[in-house]
Each structure stands twice: as structure tokens, then as C-alpha cells.
Amino acid sequence: xxxxxxxxxxxxxxxxxxxxxxxxxxxxxxxxxxxxxxxxxxxxxxxxxxxxxxxxxxxxxxxxxxxxxxxxxxxxxxxxxxxxxxxxxxxxxxxxxxxxxxxxxxxxxxxxxxxxxxxxxxxxxxxxxxxxxxxxxxxxxxxxxxxxxxxxxxxxxxxxxxxxxxxxxxxxxxxxxxxxxxxxxxxxxxxxxxxxxxxxxxxxxxxxxxxxxxxxxxxxxxxxxxxxxxxxxxxxxxxxxxxxxxxxxxxxxxxxxxxxxxxxxxxxxxxxxxxxxxxxxxxxxxxxxxxxxxxxxxxxxxxxxxxxxxxxxxxxxxxxxxxxxxxxxxxxxxxxxxxxxxxxxxxxxxxxxxxxxxxxxxxxxxxxxxxxxxxxxxxxxxxxxxxxxxxxxxxxxxxxxxxxxxxxxxxxxxxxxxxxxxxxxxxxxxx
Amino acid sequence: xxxxxxxxxxxxxxxxxxxxxxxxxxxxxxxxxxxxxxxxxxxxxxxxxxxxxxxxxxxxxxxxxxxxxxxxxxxxxxxxxxxxxxxxxxxxxxxxxxxxxxxxxxxxxxxxxxxxxxxxxxxxxxxxxxxxxxxxxxxxxxxxxxxxxxxxxxxxxxxxxxxxxxxxxxxxxxxxxxxxxxxxxxxxxxxxxxxxxxxxxxxxxxxxxxxxxxxxxxxxxxxxxxxxxxxxxxxxxxxxxxxxxxxxxxxxxxxxxxxxxxxxxxxxxxxxxxxxxxxxxxxxxxxxxxxxxxxxxxxxxxxxxxxxxxxxxxxxxxxxxxxxxxxxxxxxxxxxxxxxxxxxxxxxxxxxxxxxxxxxxxxxxxxxxxxxxxxxxxxxxxxxxxxxxxxxxxxxxxxxxxxxxxxxxxxxxxxxxxxxxxxxxxxxxxxxxxxxxxx
Numbered sequence: 001x002x003x004x005x006x007x008x009x010x011x012x013x014x015x016x017x018x019x020x021x022x023x024x025x026x027x028x029x030x031x032x033x034x035x036x037x038x039x040x041x042x043x044x045x046x047x048x049x050x051x052x053x054x055x056x057x058x059x060x061x062x063x064x065x066x067x068x069x070x071x072x073x074x075x076x077x078x079x080x081x082x083x084x085x086x087x088x089x090x091x092x093x094x095x096x097x098x099x100x101x102x103x104x105x106x107x108x109x110x111x112x113x114x115x116x117x118x119x120x121x122x123x124x125x126x127x128x129x130x131x132x133x134x135x136x137x138x139x140x141x142x143x144x145x146x147x148x149x150x151x152x153x154x155x156x157x158x159x160x161x162x163x164x165x166x167x168x169x170x171x172x173x174x175x176x177x178x179x180x181x182x183x184x185x186x187x188x189x190x191x192x193x194x195x196x197x198x199x200x201x202x203x204x205x206x207x208x209x210x211x212x213x214x215x216x217x218x219x220x221x222x223x224x225x226x227x228x229x230x231x232x233x234x235x236x237x238x239x240x241x242x243x244x245x246x247x248x249x250x251x252x253x254x255x256x257x258x259x260x261x262x263x264x265x266x267x268x269x270x271x272x273x274x275x276x277x278x279x280x281x282x283x284x285x286x287x288x289x290x291x292x293x294x295x296x297x298x299x300x301x302x303x304x305x306x307x308x309x310x311x312x313x314x315x316x317x318x319x320x321x322x323x324x325x326x327x328x329x330x331x332x333x334x335x336x337x338x339x340x341x342x343x344x345x346x347x348x349x350x351x352x353x354x355x356x357x358x359x360x361x362x363x364x365x366x367x368x369x370x371x372x373x374x375x376x377x378x379x380x381x382x383x384x385x386x387x388x389x390x391x392x393x394x395x396x397x398x399x400x401x402x403x404x405x406x407x408x409x410x411x412x413x414x415x416x417x418x419x420x421x422x423x424x425x426x427x428x429x430x431x
Numbered sequence: 432x433x434x435x436x437x438x439x440x441x442x443x444x445x446x447x448x449x450x451x452x453x454x455x456x457x458x459x460x461x462x463x464x465x466x467x468x469x470x471x472x473x474x475x476x477x478x479x480x481x482x483x484x485x486x487x488x489x490x491x492x493x494x495x496x497x498x499x500x501x502x503x504x505x506x507x508x509x510x511x512x513x514x515x516x517x518x519x520x521x522x523x524x525x526x527x528x529x530x531x532x533x534x535x536x537x538x539x540x541x542x543x544x545x546x547x548x549x550x551x552x553x554x555x556x557x558x559x560x561x562x563x564x565x566x567x568x569x570x571x572x573x574x575x576x577x578x579x580x581x582x583x584x585x586x587x588x589x590x591x592x593x594x595x596x597x598x599x600x601x602x603x604x605x606x607x608x609x610x611x612x613x614x615x616x617x618x619x620x621x622x623x624x625x626x627x628x629x630x631x632x633x634x635x636x637x638x639x640x641x642x643x644x645x646x647x648x649x650x651x652x653x654x655x656x657x658x659x660x661x662x663x664x665x666x667x668x669x670x671x672x673x674x675x676x677x678x679x680x681x682x683x684x685x686x687x688x689x690x691x692x693x694x695x696x697x698x699x700x701x702x703x704x705x706x707x708x709x710x711x712x713x714x715x716x717x718x719x720x721x722x723x724x725x726x727x728x729x730x731x732x733x734x735x736x737x738x739x740x741x742x743x744x745x746x747x748x749x750x751x752x753x754x755x756x757x758x759x760x761x762x763x764x765x766x767x768x769x770x771x772x773x774x775x776x777x778x779x780x781x782x783x784x785x786x787x788x789x790x791x792x793x794x795x796x797x798x799x800x801x802x803x804x805x806x807x808x809x810x811x812x813x814x815x816x817x818x819x820x821x822x823x824x825x826x827x828x829x830x831x832x833x834x835x836x837x838x839x840x841x842x843x844x845x846x847x848x849x850x851x852x853x854x855x856x857x858x859x860x861x862x863x864x865x866x867x868x869x870x
Contacts, residue, residue, distance in 0.1 A: 001514060001515055001516065001535060001537060001538060002537075003516075003535075004471040004535065004536075004537075006470060006471075026469070028467070028468075028469040029467075029469070029790075029793070029794035029795075030443070030444055030447075030790060030794075031790060031791055031794045065435075066435050066436075069722070070713070070718060070722060073712050073713045074713045074780060075437060077711055077712060077713045077780065077783075077784045077787075078713065078779075078780035078783050078784065079440055079783060079787065080443070080783045080784055080786055080787015080788065080790065080791075081784075081787055081791075082788075082791065083712075097791055098787065098791075099440075099443050099787050099790050099791075100441070101440050101441030101442060101443055102440050102441075102787075103441075104438040104439075104441075105437065105438050105439075105440060107438075108435065108437060108438050112435070125725070126722065126723070126725045127725075128725075129724075129725025129726075130721055130722075130725050130727075130728055131728075132750070133681070133725070133726070133727050133728040133748065133749070133750060134728040134729075136680050136681045136728075136748070136750065137681060137728055137729065137748045140680050140681075141578055141679060141680050141681045141748065142577055142578060142579075143573065143576045143577060144573075245678075246576055247573075247576065248572050248573060248575075248576045249569060249572065249573060280513070281509045281512075281513055281518060282497070282505050282506055282508070282509035283506045283507075283509035283510035283513060284509075288506060291562070291566070292505070292506070292559070292562060295562055295565065298565075298566050298569045298570070299566075324569070324573070326565060326569050327569070327572075353510070353514065356514070357510055357513035357514040358513065360513060360514060360515060360516040360535060360538075361513045361516050361517070361518065363516055363535065364472060364516035364517070364518075364533060364534060364535055367470045367471065367472055367535075368470065368472055368533060368796075368797065370470060371469055371470045371472070371795045371796050371797065372794070372795045372798075373794065429576060
């Protein structure tokens, strides 16, 4: 089946203060998505301040130059919109989706906090408490919390930026100061270190004027140099395990380093497709073998990037496989069978139609995501930030469709046990 | 410091419903097709009435629906769907078996043919059913270790007593006892077109899409069964039920309050009252217990609709040491919304949020498909969006105050807390009678 494509128009320009702007109009629904992305994430936070990038994201909602605490939320929701933000390894995003008539309000709100958040001791302490509850609900009070995104990086990586816990230790979070926050803002939240993307129902000329009006006088500051977080991959198999006292069943995740997602995109893309060949649906190789045939796993999934953001992550990153096992399941056996299947793929190649059907399904997923205005604004803002290529979003279904069997086979051949880092969850319920 | 003022909103245009068509086939299946050509895909939702179906069998059936037909294995089904960029899966709620899927727009015919095979000629092969049975048992076991699931289970029991809604997840032992022949029998008895609704949304010609569905699903026949459930019983407030989870670092706080269905004249006002109280971020309760007190991360409330009744559910995960104080603020905010009329400005803010959310919800293929499908199961169509917008726009402060007094009064709440009982029982008992119990 021929893989279709989208043709969302893309307009780009840069303001005098360095803010890079992407406009992608589409008038099929009366809504707009606004995304501002800053080029700083978990990997840039200082030692002794684990979790700070995420804590700072919370502080960006606590009021700004012309806005009291609570005002941001009320102005977005009182316009009929929704907001959020999220902190990733390499970037932090802030976004709104609103009825089209609220575009200018969203631009005002984003520009106001780009000029500067209101950093107060009271707001900081309040948000430290909120973040601790976030960590409790997502990690400490539930089974498999932080598995594998917080548990595998310290096994795979050596250096602090790549290996540390991005949610942060309670000690580090409690040690954070208003001065830390002011310095973090000064260093990383310069307009020249950010991109703005607007998607949806608007007129380009009007939106351009509004953006110049609201963001044009955000004072420029020097942008930080892009750090290089490269480190060598594992030269021998690495493996660790931990007891999860809330988990009833075993689980295991392995990761292998992959080529640089940006500098070596052509070599990288086959790994993205390979993860789907291995694990997308009941007809994929690993699901068929481990779940259906051998019944040694209850589920198995594969993806790239510890936060599943394969087109929005920088080097170094990894292809991950994660499996949940039945009671008494044998993780060694799961890993052995994975190796066997990878060997079989590397030596025997693909079956007829296997690649084409995987590519067709990947196209559906890609296209489906872009149907929502934020599914265009957010990735385009990040693609602009990291690659200067927001239009890549339109091209991905086709590029995925051009990956060849030879590339998949070559990628599979690199997923050797000696390049693997593995973390295993030992169930601790009733123990 | 600059002094800038908040830009005005450009008033919303009138809600425009997308092009759509509907046909009820001779089998009793209703097909609704909706055009949104923004991306070259099609979304599919099929709702089959499943009320009164035996829980363990129905749950396993939903997990095993795509395990094979007379002519296709589970792998054939998955591979052939993938080939058109497609995927189908099934789930169960107490009223409905729901099939969800999507594919490239050009793959609609094939996706419907495969679905037809699954609906009319299912095999439930013993091996595949055994695999799905074990997976379901494992899945339930993991769910039972998750606080949100345990708290929900306890709340449902407390809310619904002897009504079938009281238990929505089967026990592992019950699932282990289900045989493939029982799935075949249940399928023959209940997976029937009469009363079912198929929704297709996407880059389609609506009339042609219905023709395609009629052709593909022509062989799916059979009269519907009476799956109607008795109306849910009124909530019976009583002591707070405390379920022990030793060592828990958070308590899961849950409350249920009465609510009305979407078509009730009070519904728009109740929705607004809920929002002012706790139904969105800029509500009193969230601003209080999160942004002021820092007790919690993601507190939320929602009106849940099932065919036999509606309820308003309040949920927050709070730190163990502030479980009592968090309950205190929750009771306070419920008491406040039930006793005093909302402010004009906070009501307008909630109203605009409710109206905006309707527009955002219909701005994607998947959003439209979800809305059209859920509305259809309650006998409503997409024009409900227009009617409900009008009701939200016209609800007065007095009406909101009146329904808040009636439905949001804390004295009417059924309350459950899952947490470290030794640490939180005293805190909670200071505020309200507490009884310990099992999930």
C-alpha cells in the first residue's frame, strides 16, 4: 500500500532577539496549538541538583512579569484552552491548545514568562512539595515506578548528565534555592535558546505581526553553547537488578546504543524501524516468539529514546526493549531468545511483506499524531530547535518507508549481547 | 518592568459540525460516518451492547477477540491489518464491548473485511485463548498491585453494593476457569449487530464508507439480547472506608457523589458546578490542595456516565502525613460549593473552559470518533455538542448554586481512602467516622 504524506505548510523566521519561529497554518478546525521549547533538559542540570530542570519547569507556571501566581492557568483555561509542560533529556516544552480566538492571549502568556518567571521562596517550596508528590505517584508508590526510564540510564551510561535520575532525589530537590532558579533561567532560558511554533487556524501575516508585537521586545541574552554529552558505549555486557517491593512479577529491559539521531540520521532511522519490526503488534517477531509461541513474556515493547521521543532526542541515546514476565519468569531465557531472534534477523533477513507492513503501520501512527494541532506545533518546535528542519515532520512517513531490508538487517546485527545494558526488576511483593 | 495587559479573546465562531451520514442496516447495526479529511486516515469504533455479560468470560473475550477465525490465525489478522496501516483492539466496560482501530484511509475496505471475519467467524483457538488467559491473569495481578486500581475497586463496591457495576475486574481464579467453548458461546449470544453502533471518521466519502461497511458486514446478523441493567442504586453515605496499604507513602483519596446523565436539564449546571469545585486545574480544590498547600500532584474530579447511572468521582493521591488535612480541605471545598453561590467571574471562567473543551475535543479524527461513539451508545448524536454548548452558555449562577447544593454536598459523599492505615486512621477519624475494610 502506498504510503501517503501530509503537506502542512511551514513558514520560518527569526526575531532580532534570536527567537526562532515556525508557523504551520491549517484551517480544518477552529483551534490553535502554541509551543515554546527551550534548549535545556535533564542532561544539563548541575551535579547536586538532580531533578532541577523539571522543578524549574514547574516554576515557569508560577507567575511572570505581568502575571500573578495562578494567572497563567486561569487565563489559558478561561479562554477554553488546556496547557502543560514537560521536561525531556534535551529540551523543555511549554504548550497550550485553545480555540482559535485565543491565539494572541497564548502568545502574550508565553512571551511574559520568557521575559522572566516570578521566582519566590514561597512558590519554590510549594512546587518542591508538588514535585515530590509527582515522584511519589509515578515512582515510589506504584509498582515498576521509573522502569526503565530512570533505572536503565545509570546501567548504560558512565557520565552524570546521561546517567543520573532526571526526576531528582528528594535531598537535591529540597536543597534547591531561588538563586539556583534565577541562574538557571539566566543561563538557559534566553530567547535565542528557544523556538516558538504555532499550528492551526490562523492567518500567517496576522500571526507574524502578533508574534513580533509580543516577543519582539523580549531582551536578548547570550545563548549557552550546546554541550556535547557524548560518551563511549559499553564495551562489555552490563547488567544490574533491583528489588521492587511493590512489583508482583518480574520485568527486564535492555538497551543498545544507536547512531547519533541528528548527525547520522540516515544511519539512525533504520533502528527506529527495527524497533517496530521487532515489537509492533502480534505479527512482529518478538511478540510472536516470546509472547505467543514461547509464552515467556506477557508483553514486550521496543522503542528508541529513554522517554520514547525518537525524533526529539540527541546523542547519545539507545534502542530499548522491555518485557514483563509471567510469575516465576526467567529473564535469562528472555534475553537468550531475544538474542536468538536478533541473530535470525541479522543472518536470515526479513520475510516477504514484513518490512512494508511495518512501514505502513508506522505511517498511520505518524500521521495520526499530526492530526492534533499540538501534534504539529510541539514536534515542529523541537525539530526547529535541534535540526532547523521543522518540515521533517511532513517527510517522516516517506523517509520511514524508504528504509531498506539491508539497513534493517545491518542494524539488527549491531544489537549484540556485549553491547547491551540490562536492568532487571525482581518482584518484591510478599517478600 | 513593562506593564502589559492581557489581550482580549476573539469570540468563537458558531460550532460547525462535520459532514456526516448515518444508516441502520437490516441487521440492526447502525453505521455513522463522519468526514474529517485532515490526514489520510480513518478511525473506527464499534460498540456492542454487553450489559449483564458474565464478567470473567466477557473480559477474556475482549482480550481474545482477535485470536483467530476459521481462515486466519491471530498473526494473519495482525499482519494483514498492518499491511493497510491498520490495527484493531478490543476493550470492555460494564455496558459495552468496544472495538477501537484505525488504518490508512485506503485500507478501510480491508480493515472492515477483517473485522467482519472476526465478528462472524471467530475460532477462539484453544492455544491462543490459553495464552491470552494467562496474560490476562498476569495483567490483573499487576493491576491489583497498583494503588489507583485498588482504590477504584474499593470505591465501586462501596458505591454500587449489589448492582453489577460494583465489580468491574474479574478475579484471576475466575479467569483461569474460562474455556474457549464458553467464549464461542458468549460470542454467539452477545456479539451481535442489533443495537450495535459502528462509527467511521476520517478522510472518507461518508456515503461510500457506509456502503463499504454495509457490504463488508452484511453477513453479521442476529437479534440483540436484552442487556439493560437496572438503574444504579442511590449512593449510601456512611463511614469513610479505610483500606490498609501498609508502608504506602501516599494515600489514595476517593469520593463519589450523585450526578445526572447528559440529557438531564440539570446536567450543564452540574458540570459547571463540578468545574468550579475541582473539575479542572483552575478550580478551587486544585488551587487549594496543590498550588497553595502542596499536598498532591494531580487531583481531579469527573462526572462518569454509564448507561444505568451517572456519578461524580473525586480523586487525589496525597502524601501520607497530610491525609487528614487534605480530606479537611476537600470537605471544606465541597461544603463551600454546596452552601454558597459561585462568584460571577469564576463561573464565567469555568463556562469558557467547558465550551472550549468541546471544540478541542472535536478537532481531531480520534476525538470525533470517540465523541460520536460514546454519544451514540446513549442514543445521542454529534448535534448534542451544539445543544450542550447552548445549555452551558445559558446556565445561570442560581442554577449552578442550586445543583451544587443538591449534588455536591459533602454529606452525600461515599468516601474511600487507601493508605497506611496505622498512620492515617487517626488523622481521618478526627474529621469523619472511619471503618476499616478490605478492597
